[in-house]
Amino acid sequence: MQFRSKYLRVFTILSLSFLGVTAQLPAAVVIRVPAEQPTIQAAISAALNGDTVQVAPGTYVERLNFLGKPIRVISEQGPQVTIIDGGYGGPVVTFASGESLQSVLSGFTVRNGSASFSAALRGGGIRIEYSSPTVTGNTITNNSAVDGGGGISSSFGSPLIQGNTITSNSQTIGFSGGVGGGGIAIVGSSSAQVLNNNISNNSWNSSSGGGVSLFAAGTPKFQNNSITNNSAYSQGGGFYIVNQSDAAIIQNLIIGNSAAVGGGVYWSVPYGARGPFLVNNTISGNNGPQGSGVFADGFDAQAELVNNIVMAAAGQTAILCGNFDSSVPIFQTNDVVSPSGAPYGGICASQTGLNGDISADPLFANPNNGDYHLQTGSPAIDSGSSGQAPQTDFDAVPRPLDGNGDGVPDVDMGAYEAPALDRTPPGTVATATPSPNAAGWNRTNVTLALNATDNPGGSGVQYIRYWLTGAQQTPVVISGNPASVLITAEGTTTVGYSAIDNAGNIELSKSLSVKID
Ligand SMILES: [Ca+2]
Ligand SMILES: [Ca+2]
Ligand SMILES: [Ca+2]
Structure with a gap:
């Protein structure tokens, strides 16, 4: 098969020459593993720009390096049956040669990686350095790192990380500290896009960032991710956001994460930075003795919370503001509520009744079973503001809908838009x-x-x-x-x-x- 493919490639070059095209663009070919190359890395090494490496079901004990090539490495039948096992010998997949979004890894389980050796201390599963690849549709699990990004790390790159399950990654046993991020670490000024991923059950047991660490991360965007049951020892069970990280955190479910400070989200904004925008997130049931949902600190007068539902664990404060300086973030049309604690604490005064902020049970459909849609009659329905709200909700339902049946469609708070409520006869x-x-x-x-x-x-x-x-x-x-x-x-x-x-x-x-x- 590959012989014939090469023949086609030559034929195409000749055709282009005949037509007077100066650039000789070889036709892309598909290289099958293991039919045509014995290992995935052998196929990558043989591939030319634009080629596809297509991998049959199986477990491949190897570690990959894309070598800067704009190629697609895909599985035939998905991550359940196509496994790349790093054997704890280093990061499983490395992008460190300036790869662009045209370098694609899709459809694998990436497991048993370890960024625990001096050249590579971040990104046990997938290590991205000064590169911006596309990582989509993978399961990234049981990887570890010494410094940060047990599952994935991106340092000074702007990758697209979309539709992956990133679960049960952690810090390498025996090490402590680091930039953190059991699931993902984004380090260094860049514009990473992290969309529609399931980031769950990751941990950073010695310090901060159970699910995600944004460490001087520039302008990353996290949208429509489910970030659940991650844990950190000190700060940021779901998100740990420090140094210049002007992150857009849009319409994520941030549920059941835990840390001592900021169970759901922790930030400390340095002087001169804008800080994060949190828009239309549902943040609930996180365990943080100092801030169940959000702990906000630093020079965060430009940080914003808009259209979020922040519901504390029982007995905890939903949003706690630290006193590193006197800045407090901007609040608009949020539902901030604690069943048996204070909605706001620290240096943040209560916002309830100001700028459309409310404090009332959001009436989740069935939170014990992980269903955070809004029941009919929820006070979060049609109570948001439209300015920064996305056009569609977490389920890709168009916003806004008239969920309270008053004839006027308005945006809901939280990640889900309730269906239109029809109270008008025909x-x-x-x-x-x-x-x-x-x-x-x-x-x-x-x-x-x-x-x-x-x-x-x-x-x-x-x-x-x-x-x-x-x-x-x-x-x-x-x-x-x-x-x-x-x-x-x-x-x-x-x-x-x-x-x-x-x-x-x-x-x-x-x-x-x-x-x-
Ligand atoms: Ca609505
Ligand atoms: Ca309405
Ligand atoms: Ca009607």
Whole structure:
């Protein structure tokens, strides 16, 4: 197969030459592992720019280096059956030669890596240095590092990390301190994009950043991630954000993480930095004796919390503000609540009642089973502000929807937008054919068309009902929409009608009289 592929590549070069194209672009080929190359690394070494390395199911005990090549390394059948096992000999996959987003790793389990040797102390599973690859659809598990990023580290790179499960990664046993980040560490000014990942059960047992450490991380974006049950010894069970890290933390679920300070999120903003923006996150059930949901500190007068739900663990403070300096962040339209503690603590005064901030049980659907959608009637529904809210929610449902049925769609707080609540009945228009004469009489049979429409964004018309009295009579008839009624009796027939929408709203009955002579 590969022989033929090479033949095609030569053929394409000749074709381009024939056409007078000066750049000789070889056609991309697919290199199969193990059919054509015995190992994944052998295939990478053989690959040219634009090629795809396609890996059959199996366990491959090896460690990979992309060698700067813009190639795709993909599995045929996904991470469950395609495993790269680093054998604890170093990081499992390394991007350290200036790779771009065109270098892609997709569809593997990446496990048993160890960034525990002097040249590589961060990124046990995937180590990214001054490079910006695409890492998507992998399971990254049971890796460790000495300094930071047990699962993944990115130092001075802007990778796209999307749709991965990053779970059960940690600090290498026997070491302590470091920049932290059991799941992910982003270190050095860059613009990493971390989207739609499941980051769970990672730990950094000696210091900070159970799930994620943002350490002088520049302008990273974390959106639509589920960050759950991670733990750190000291600061930031979910997120640890320090030095210049002007992070956009948008619409994540930050649930069940733990640390001594800032169970969900910890930040300390240095002088001159903007600090993080937290928008539309659901932050609940995190364990932090000093700040269950958020511990905010440093020069964070420009840091913002907008449209978040921050619900403390019982007996803890939802948002605690440290006193390193006198700055406090900007709060707008959040629901900050503690079942048996204070919503706000430290140097942050209560924001309840200011700038749309509320403090009320958000009425999660079923938090004990991990369902943080909002029940109908939740005070977080239609209580957010639209400025920074994403266009779609955590489930990719468009925002905003009219979740409180007042006819006005507004953004909800938290990661989920509640469905539109329809409290408006439909309207029905009746049209008689043919029209009566000037005196109001018809000489022939009359057909009455009944057409119902629901309110814009409503639940839609369920059915029309009508009934005839007078010269021609029927009991109540249930009909689809539109309905057609034929009137043949001489004399006056009155047609009563009304429509019902799918939410059960009933139109007030109307009537029309038809006179046939
Ligand atoms: Ca809404
Ligand atoms: Ca509304
Ligand atoms: Ca309706």
